[in-house]
Amino acid sequence: MxxxxxxxxxxxxxxxxxxxxxxxxxxxxxxxxxxxxxxxxxxxxxxxxxxxxxxxxxxxxxxxxxxxxxxxxxxxxxxxxxxxxxxxxxxxxxxxxxxxxxxxxxxxxxxxxxxxxxxxxxxxxxxxxxxxxxxxxxxxxxxxxxxxxxxxxxxxxxxxxxxxxxxxxxxxxxxxxxxxxxxxxxxxxxxxxxxxxxxxxxxxxxxxxxxxxxxxxFSPRHGFWSNCRTIVRQIKDGTEASDDIDALQNRLLHRLYHVEILSRTREPEILREDPAEQRQRFEAARELALTEFPAAVREGLPTVSRLRADLLERGDFDGAVALAERVREVKARSEVGALRWEGGRLVADVTLDLLRGDGEPLALVERDGKRWLDPELLAGVPGAEDGWEVRDPFRLAYAELVVKDRDREDWWYPEGDLEVRLEPLGEGRSRLVASGRLLLDPERLAGGRPLERGVHDVWAYVQLLGIDRMVRVTGDGTPGAPATGPALTGGRLALPYWTAGGQLALDVDQRQRRLGPDTAGAAAANTGRGRRSLPLPYIAAAAGAPARIKVTVSSLTLDAELIPAPEGITAELRLPARLALPAGRHPVTLPKTDTPVAHAVVRDGALLRLEGPAYEPGTGRRLLDSVADNGQVRRVRRRLGR
Structure with a gap:
């Protein structure tokens, strides 16, 4: 057994x-x-x-x-x-x-x-x-x-x-x-x-x-505070005490302090709950913070969290409420550069920062050789009238891009890291920004495997100065329009687009979007010419398998293929060698699209060549076409491979 x-x-x-x-x-x-x-x-x-x-x-x-x-x-x-x-x-x-x-x-x-x-x-x-x-x-x-x-x-x-x-x-x-x-x-x-x-x-x-x-x-009735104390002491008993803010014990206690203690002082809880009930929680959190958590834990917090902890320690409930109201208004902003396909990956430069409630950047102000938290954020916050020093603007600051599978709730992390840096705003002011490159590979993103068929939304998480936000990556493209051209990756089509809200999303294998309407203009302008395959320079491609698609050639609906072009950068459309159609030049369209993506030239049920809609044959080609019904000419053309 x-x-x-x-x-x-x-x-x-x-x-x-x-x-x-x-x-x-x-x-x-x-x-x-x-x-x-x-x-x-x-x-x-x-x-x-x-x-x-x-x-x-x-x-x-x-x-x-x-x-x-x-x-x-x-x-x-x-x-x-x-x-x-x-x-x-x-x-x-x-x-x-x-x-x-x-x-x-x-x-x-x-x-x-x-x-x-x-x-x-x-x-x-x-x-x-x-x-x-x-x-x-x-x-x-x-x-x-x-x-x-x-x-x-x-x-x-x-x-x-x-x-x-x-x-x-x-x-x-x-x-x-x-x-x-x-x-x-x-x-x-x-x-x-x-x-x-x-x-x-x-x-x-x-x-x-x-x-x-x-x-x-959360229920004090069930011993929340005493249980939290038990967990804190378990961690303290299992680790060595130290005044170093980065010592192991202080790093481990940071999570408990931030989640279980500071939650009682910040939005949304302090603004959502009944004030009388929340004051009791605030006081219980204060007592636990002062008696069980080493000072190094509070000193190791990023700027805004350290201010919350200071208000908590001093018992300033009204100040904590006022700060929560101001911080609640802070929004994250994303800026996306030109999107493009490189080597099968969707690539763009991304920048993230924080904005105050009035839409202006959350700034740091230099004064007396020190940096101070944006005074507009602190306006009306009791206990912060003299400002709040930013000792280390990079303390626990980071940002990352994440991609969400909309159908399955799976989250994946693209390649590359975002770097947090200070950017001058002029007049002694600066802001923290996180910037880097989005590198989204549909064939490797899901733990080294291809993304599942479906829509995948691009998000960003940013934590700056102790303020954290999840935000959809948003660009200035037209809502509902392509963010860049389609790509052929791993035998499937990947279609980047801006959602109705202007956020970046990627449709893998035509779950909601369809190839055709978004490329109609580029297709109509195609001047290419080929044999069974027609170059489609407006579709990026990486080396890999072809994708099967449905096309209509005049009245005949059939299976065609998108294949990587020989140069390995763009795609080509390939039709079967035999077509049950009369001789002539037939429009090739994609489902639900009237604009031809190509024209198929057919003779004797055989596909002679594919032409782009804007392809214009020279005089010699027109002459050959005009006499193509002559049997002897056809035999000569076949012999010449034309």
Whole structure:
């Protein structure tokens, strides 16, 4: 009997239909069914969840169902599931999420190859922004890679022997932040942590009813602040204290401070919640910040975050609200240079910056040999009347481009990096900008594989001065129009265009856009001439397979091909050698397009040549065409290869 490689532990409670939606992704894995098990643990459901689970288990020998009295939280069910696990590795999955079809096989093989204690599989999600942690696959790292703190959900693969050796368990009962306690403990103990970033392993999606939205889980009633204190102390106990802002302990605590503490002082929460309730949160956050977080954590924050922390420490709730109102107005702006195809990649220069609410750049002001935060941003903020110094404008600043698969919610990172720099604005003012080159390769972007058929939107994430924004990359092209010409890549057409909102998108394999209308003008002006193939210089191409397309030649609809031209830069249209058409010159059109892309010259059912619509034959060609019906001339022409 094959050994069990992976145990999938799924806690459930009153899940209903979501059990049936999740189950196919768990039971249809590429890993053989006798090499993994699915362990459902029902936490005392009162609906039909248990009946649904038992029905699934009856059909699948590798499915177990266990029950327990309701605990009100996923920790106890997960612990029970771990106690029944026989797999070499344990993968946690929530009942309303799904796995990629090859997730378990890829994660297990990756874990074994790297002898990993913990494996993080790439997550696709509508719940949070994409994490740069998953930009590159990492064979092995430790907690020294503080980017691990970007991913604190339990939806990972853990070596069972490692979990048992260190007695890792989830806190049980209503214990909010239970996942942070378990995962941070695992990170601190692990000798080898691996990150699989080239395949979407886990789909963490927002439910229709909002039932898995973690923003609703903030609850002082369930011990939020005391639990947060426990996690902070666990990290402090496992690392060495230091006054260096870049020391490991301070880098790890930065995530907790930024997410769990400063969230109580910034938009949207401080502007959205009831002021009386928010004041209580503010004071609780202040007490925890002052008693548990080293000063080096606050000193290591970027400029605006450090100002928020200062207002928090001083107990200035009104100042924090005023700052949140001003920062909420800040927008990110993208500028895109001329788009073009180079070697099968969509290329453009991209620049990102931040704008104040009035549309002016968020500036830094030089005064007394120092840099100060834009006074317009601080206007009306109590406690900041004298300005706020920008000690290090590049502190934790970065920007990146990401491409979203609109149909699948997968996020991918194009090649190249964006560089953050200071750009003078004149009169002692400057601004931070991030700039670089978009290099989007449709045949390699998806973890070294081709993008799936569909529309792919280009986004940018920017974090400058402690203000972070996700923004669609927008250009000044006509909304709904091509951003540049089409390209033939890997046997498919890639069509860049500006959406109705003016944002950059790429349609791969004609999911929504069609070749034809966007190229009608260029097609009509084509003066080229060929035999069975006609050069189409307005379509870029990289070396690779041809693409099959439908064309109409007069009244005959048939399959044609787009092929890379011999020079490897542009494409050619190739028609079959035989055409069931009368002799003559026939227009060649694409579906839903009236403008000819070519004309086919046919004699005796054979394609003699293809001509561009603007091709004008010389006198000799017209004479030969005029006598082409003469049998002897036709024989001579065939002999001459004309």
């Amino acid at each position: 094959p050994r069990v490689k992976v145990s999938v532990v799924v806690p459930v409670y009153n899940t209903g239909k979501y059990v049936d939606e999740c189950a196919p992704s768990l039971l249809g894995q590429s890993l053989p069914a006798d090499e993994y098990e699915v362990i459902y643990v029902d936490d005392g459901s009162t609906d039909d969840t248990l009946a649904r689970l038992e029905k699934i288990a009856a059909k699948h020998p590798n499915v177990q169902v266990h029950t327990r009295p309701n605990s009100g939280w996923p920790g106890a069910p997960r612990n029970l599931g771990m106690s029944h696990a026989r797999g070499e590795y344990i993968q946690f999955v929530d009942h309303d999420d799904t796995l990629g079809p090859e997730a378990l096989e890829r994660l297990y093989e990756f874990a074994k190859r790297n002898d990993a204690d913990v494996v993080l599989g790439k997550m696709s999600t509508t719940m949070v922004r994409p994490r740069r942690l998953f930009r590159h696959t990492v064979d092995a790292c430790t907690i020294e890679n503080d980017e691990l703190m970007q991913s604190m959900s339990p939806h990972k693969m853990f070596r069972r022997a490692f979990v048992e050796e260190h007695g890792l368990r989830f806190p049980e009962g209503p214990w909010i932040l239970e996942d942070l306690l378990f995962v941070s403990a695992a990170y601190l103990k692990a000798e080898r942590i691996s990150i699989l970033a080239d395949y979407p392993c886990y789909y963490w999606m927002k439910r229709d009813d909002g039932g898995n939205n973690t923003q609703h889980r």
